[in-house]
Amino acid sequence: MTRPATIRDLVAPYVPDIEAAMRRYVPPIEGEGAAMFGMLHYHLGWADETFRPARQPTGKRVRAALVLMSAEGLGVPRERALPAAAAVELVHEFSLIHDDIEDGDRERRHRPTLWTLWGVPQAINAGDALFAIAHRALFGLADVGVPAERVVHAAHRFSETMVALCRGQHQDMAFETRLDVTPDEYRAMIAGKTGVLLGLAAELGAIIAGLPDDDRARYRRFGERLGRAFQIQDDLLGLWGETHQTGKPVGNDIRKRKKSLPVLLALAHPGPDAESLRALYARETPLTDADVERALAIIEQTGARKAAEAEMHAAYAEAEQMLDEVAVQYGEHAVEQLRHLVRLLQHRTE
Incomplete structure (x- = not known):
């Protein structure tokens, strides 16, 4: 069997079922709520600005595929895990709507936006509304034969994760006005913003x-480590990613004065x-190309780039270790797709 070459290749077989499940829970553009539901369809890429159906x-x-990979590896039929996959993706999309507002x-x-x-x-x-719809989707687990006690436990973990997600966003916004953010504070923030949702996705399966x-905790820790590695990798790409791959200028995060891990x-x-570097970040006037080059040079000279790369690789290794522990108990087939995901993420360039 040919292994998927990209993340999109790996996820592609899951996407039609995920999209269909999401559409089951998001109401159509009709009736008294047509305008609001049209906005949701637009955000989700299902409609244009006039609410006409469109592929956007x-x-x-x-995240939704991660739910299915975890569940199917453990012998759960896909249809039984789809409500949870839809719930995770819908709540992620809810967070993006609010992030866009909060970040301008x-x-x-x-x-x-x-x-x-x-x-x-x-x-x-x-x-x-999308936040509420995501919860409704999660309770759809009861409609596909998942025992009630598992549905309740899934809902409990879902709600815990939402609180952690909001806490992470609160920290992220608070950091915008501070120049004294520490690396440890940042690590705690990304655990909330990125790690907990991936941890939930893996654990739900x-x-x-x-x-x-x-064993559920091992899946959760796997997702959390994966999320940490993913975010640090994003930080590195935001500084040194190639423009033709990221779609953003090299050093874009410096221009925006983002306090990513290499910077901190x-x-x-x-x-x-x-x-x-602190003086550059404190300056009120826009940074020039020369300023960006200087900032990137400083980050290199202090060893911060190499330190961040080491943290990223360590987090990916910890994620793999969690899969090793699961494989001992449930067999390599339980984690095969998850291993593919980790290895493809490690080599992503966008």
Whole structure:
């Protein structure tokens, strides 16, 4: 069997079922709520600005696919895990609607964001609706034969994760006005913003399969480590990613003064280089290309780039270790797709 060459190749066999499941729970554009549901269809890439059906750019659906990979590896039929996969993807999309408002982002996936078209109040409301729909999708597990106690446990973990997700976003926004953010504070923040949702996605498959607590925790830790590695890799790509692959200029995160892990590691380095970088970040005027080059050079000189790369590789290795432990108990077939995912993510360039 030929192994998938890209993340999209790996996820592609899952996407039609994921999309169909999401559409089952998101109401059609009709009736009294047509305008609000039209906004959701637009955000999800199913409609254009006039709410006409259209194929627009969507997310990769990696989080939803992770639910299915975990469940199917443990012998759960796909249809039994699809409500949870849809719930994870829908709540991720809810978080993007609110992120766009909170960050002031005017575009997502090369299209205007919801708030720029219909205003902040309506976008908040649409996001709230999607949050509720995601919970309704999760309770759809009961309709496909998942035992009630597993559905309740899944809902409990889902709600815990939402609180952690909001806490991570709170920390992220608080960091915007601070120049004294530490690397440890940043690690805690990304655990909430990225790690917990991937941890939930992996764990939900194990919950549906009825695994005991210790084994469910291994799946959760696998997803959390994967999320940490993924975010640090994003940080590195945001500084040194190739423009033709990321679609953004080299050093784009410096221009936006993002406090990513390599930047914070450099700022924590003793000596004049860190102070020079701090001064660039404190400047109120836009940074020039020369400023960006200087900042990138400082991050390299302090060893922060290599340190961040080492953390990323360590997190991927820890994720693989969790899979090794699962394989001992349930066989290599249980984690085969998850291993493919880890290895493809390690080599992504966008």
